[in-house]
Amino acid sequence: RLDQLTEVKLERMLYPKPETLKPPRTDVLTITPWLAPIVWNGTYNIDVLNAQFHKRGVRVGLTIFAIKKYTVFVQTFVETAEKFFMVGHKVNYYVFTDRPNDIPNITLAEGRQLVVLIVPSYQRWQEVSMRRMEMIRDFSSQRFINEVDYLVCVDVDMRFSDEVGVEILSDVFGTLHPGFYGAGRQGFTYERRPESQAFIPGDEGDFYYAGGYFGGTIEEVYKLTNFCHNAMRTDRENKLEAVWHDESYLNKYFLYHKPTKILSVEYLWDNGFGVPDILKRRRFVAVPKNHNAIRNK
Ligand code: UDP
Numbered sequence: 269r270l271d272q273l274t275e276v277k278l279e280r281m282l283y284p285k286p287e288t289l290k291p292p293r294t295d296v297l298t299i300t301p302w303l304a305p306i307v308w309n310g311t312y313n314i315d316v317l318n319a320q321f322h323k324r325g326v327r328v329g330l331t332i333f334a335i336k337k338y339t340v341f342v343q344t345f346v347e348t349a350e351k352f353f354m355v356g357h358k359v360n361y362y363v364f365t366d367r368p369n370d371i372p373n374i375t376l377a378e379g380r381q382l383v384v385l386i387v388p389s390y391q392r393w394q395e396v397s398m399r400r401m402e403m404i405r406d407f408s409s410q411r412f413i414n415e416v417d418y419l420v421c422v423d424v425d426m427r428f429s430d431e432v433g434v435e436i437l438s439d440v441f442g443t444l445h446p447g448f449y450g451a452g453r454q455g456f457t458y459e460r461r462p463e464s465q466a467f468i469p470g471d472e473g474d475f476y477y478a479g480g481y482f483g484g485t486i487e488e489v490y491k492l493t494n495f496c497h498n499a500m501r502t503d504r505e506n507k508l509e510a511v512w513h514d515e516s517y518l519n520k521y522f523l524y525h526k527p528t529k530i531l532s533v534e535y536l537w538d539n540g541f542g543v544p545d546i547l548k549r550r551r552f553v554a555v556p557k558n559h560n561a562i563r564n565k
């Protein structure tokens with residue numbers, strides 16, 4: 269009912285005025301052709317955004333999977349998230365694991381809690397990675413919808429090293445993959461076999477999105493994960509698996525369901541790529557791992 273809407277009105281705030289003739293960034297694309305923002309340092313005012321999201325009392329769920337040996341990453345992940353992720357907002361960590369006894373007890377700030385969700389593991393690491401879509405989908409409809417407003421779904425083999433706040437939130441968002449932000453379509457490692465549900469032809473595609481960082485409202489994340497899981501299931505029935513697993517299906521989803529916001533590589537970096545000039549902040553970086561020692565264990 270229009271007469272029952274709750275008003276979100278800001279208080280008086282002092283800050284520099286946006287300059288119509290002086291864009292804050294001219295070295296990178298900050299808006300897509302479908303008018304979704306691409307979030308780079310310098311393009312937003314976090315005080316204004318925080319004021320808006322605090323008024324709305326936003327609750328954020330952060331999902332990670334720590335299956336088998338990947339439980340070793342949880343401590344650093346959560347400790348650094350306490351320093352940098354959505355500080356001052358309500359946050360639920362959802363840790364999906366098959367080894368609940370290996371999840372450390374970590375003291376959290378007020379308004380934040382950690383929920384351990386016990387789930388099955390799979391033998392192949394590719395399957396572990398792909399099944400995240402099914403589990404996020406199922407818990408979205410059974411649980412997350414009652415507990416949080418937005419979900420942020422990320423890899424666990426990561427650490428926060430600078431602020432990640434409400435500037436990332438939108439109906440449905442993806443993240444530029446640090447290996448491909450400068451690449452052309454031919455360079456994107458999309459699934460190229462027409463038989464696969466993840467197939468993207470050579471003359472299509474906007475960006476190469478990373479499998480390890482997406483999110484949005486619970487409803488939008490449900491739609492995204494449901495699409496990806498069903499596409500993977502169809503391929504499995506046809507003895508197919510896309511070249512980059514869940515990441516390939518995510519890229520297919522975003523091709524025809526354009527994200528409403530895109531996070532720049534500041535939000536997902538790997539120091540193996542060095543530090544280019546455009547990268548003013550490294551907010552969330554890969555923790556180096558020995559693949560043989562940690563995968564399928
Ligand atoms: N994962 C896990 N246990 C495994 C393999 C993968 O929990 O044995 C989860 C974990 O959350 C990890 C994600 O799946 O971050 C994606 O796998 P990985 O990080 O190895 O992929 P990469 O980033 O190296 O492409």
Ligand code: MN
Binds near residue numbers: 423424425480
């Ligand atoms: Mn990873």
